[in-house]
Amino acid sequence: MELTFDGIRLNSPFYNETHKDWKNKILRPFLDKEIIPNIDQWEKDGDIPLEYYKKAGEIGLFQLGYPEEYGGVSEGIDIFHTLITAEELARPGAGGFGAAFTVHSIALPPILNFGSDEMKKRVAPDVIKGTHHISLAITEPSGGSDVSNIKTTAKREGDHFVINGSKTFITGGLKANWFTTAVRTGGDGIGGVSLILIPADAKGVSRTSVGPKQGWLCSDTATIYFDNVKVPADQIIGKENQGFKIIVNNFNNERIGMAAAAVGYALAAFEEAASWAKLRKTFGKNLSQHQVIQHKFAEMYRRINSTAAYLEICAWNIQNGSSEAADISLLKVQATKMLELVAREAMQIMGGISYIRECKTERIYREVRVMAIGGGSEEIMMDLAARRMGL
Template sequence: IDIWHLNILNEELSRVAVGGMSSTLLVHCIGLPPVLNFAPEAIKQMVAPSVLNGTKRISLAITEPDAGSDVARISTTAKREGNHYIVNGSKTYITGAMKANWFTTAVRTSADAASGVSVLLIPAEAAGVSRTPLQHKQGWWCGDTATIYFDNVRVPADNIIGEEGHGFSVIVNNFNNERLTMSAAMEAYSRVCLEEAVNWARERKTFGQRLADHQVIRHKIAEMKQRINATQAYLYTCCLQVLEGKPNAGDLALLKVQSSQTMEYCAREAMQILGGIGYMRGSRVERIYREVRVNAIGGGSEEIMRDLAARQYRL
């Protein structure tokens, strides 16, 4: 499936406005690509078929209690002992972790910052691996999120993804894909908010007029549409760059910022237009409003994304 059709799939799933469901169904889209793009053939054959046919699951494990977007700060260690790595540390806020069969895991194989990062495929059932679900989230209630603990976990050295010490490039490559798919979902969430607001504005009457007859409401709707169109155009531009083999990390970072800010604006304005009914649990706008923050932070916060884009100019 190419990037166009992946984003179409992502947009259609997002129209249900249940981000936790989408994150669970599509978690392999961030956990599997490093295996397909960088792992030895034997690892690909062991993992890919069962993940793609739905019998097994794979999650991406990068974030730690003290390291998120700053991947160079990860502290989970993997020390080489003969034909194995001994892994110790923890990962947190990991999507799909409770039901995963494998973790595509960022580990530290040397003290060097970025050049000390490697990526290992760790079986979830390996001795020393434990998991704790993270509950009481603001959104993504049906999504599986957890903390993972590694206590002297022995992982075959053949499970290295890419080369030792070159994990940073593997992770960055994967972040580009994650940010693009997240942006497609956020654009779709924004569009859902617009549709819900328009439909309600046509039906609801105040002071003898429809909401849509009030200029202030029409201006809110126009601004939502304007921001969505700009986001969609940027999304298509970035998709073309990827298809042409010229992905731009700075553009993908700014696309994610554009998408999360559009989603936040549209969710807020749609909530204002819907009023009380929009505040009631169960409506699409209410769910989207609660899921703004996980999209604005996950995959790289807005602040980190802007800084990444600025650094493309060697500032």
């Protein structure tokens, strides 16, 4: 067995030639040439230059799975292309890169599924090309777990909504041209929540960076302020006061993507630790020949591949219309706990070198917490699953 990113993955019946071609002939060469050589610099700069989004658009990264009429590619594309993309984008081991290049996948689907034709035509083609950017703005300074309790208001005045409030921790928020935003249009609770599209250049919108972060360094994370922002009433996504369901369903996509990314980071950490352990000598033999270290690899392998199998079955069920939200929630918990263990053990295997910034696993270790908190924290995921079990 080759102890590499691809080598330790089990054969899976879900991937065919189109998935393999997308990964090996298009995506991986693009990452190897354009992304990986630049990652360390982008992490130091805290940003990825805009030209790289355009380059990613040119290879079709943002098109995948979106309708052809808006410039997407949907024929022959299924959920496993999405999984393989999320896993591969994690291979450079920089969560900020993956977050920055996939944020459209959580902000655009509500528009394509529930927006007006005018909205779709105005927004989707440029996002899919990679020339314009869109972010999802749900979390507020008062909290992100309890979406039913959001405070940002959108009050109807004639044929407009006037929006007041703020959002925080918004991925790509400094670059975004639009925000797919959760607002309160009605009374308390889930029945008063709507989604609305807010242009970033609308009068009364301002934004700032949240400040230095533990990880996701090359992706910007912003706080957005809405001060009497006027948006035409037809910019509501879906029906007024019925946004909560759209948000919750959208979270399922995000969680599957994060689980696939967690598998990718874990594979990258495993590969780096394995190549180190085979060369490094301690007590007269290779590190990889010590039984304690071998057991760490066996444990990582077991957790990575069992998580990947759970991921693939959940994805297959989504594709076949029989998905269960409890499983998607528990899958996310499984994936981030697996990543936590793998990042830890890979660092232990590499010892001091793993503490140095140029080591990929050092960065992956710093990406663990945001994976376990963002997009639905472990506690909230367990709670949701337990409620679905009807205990």
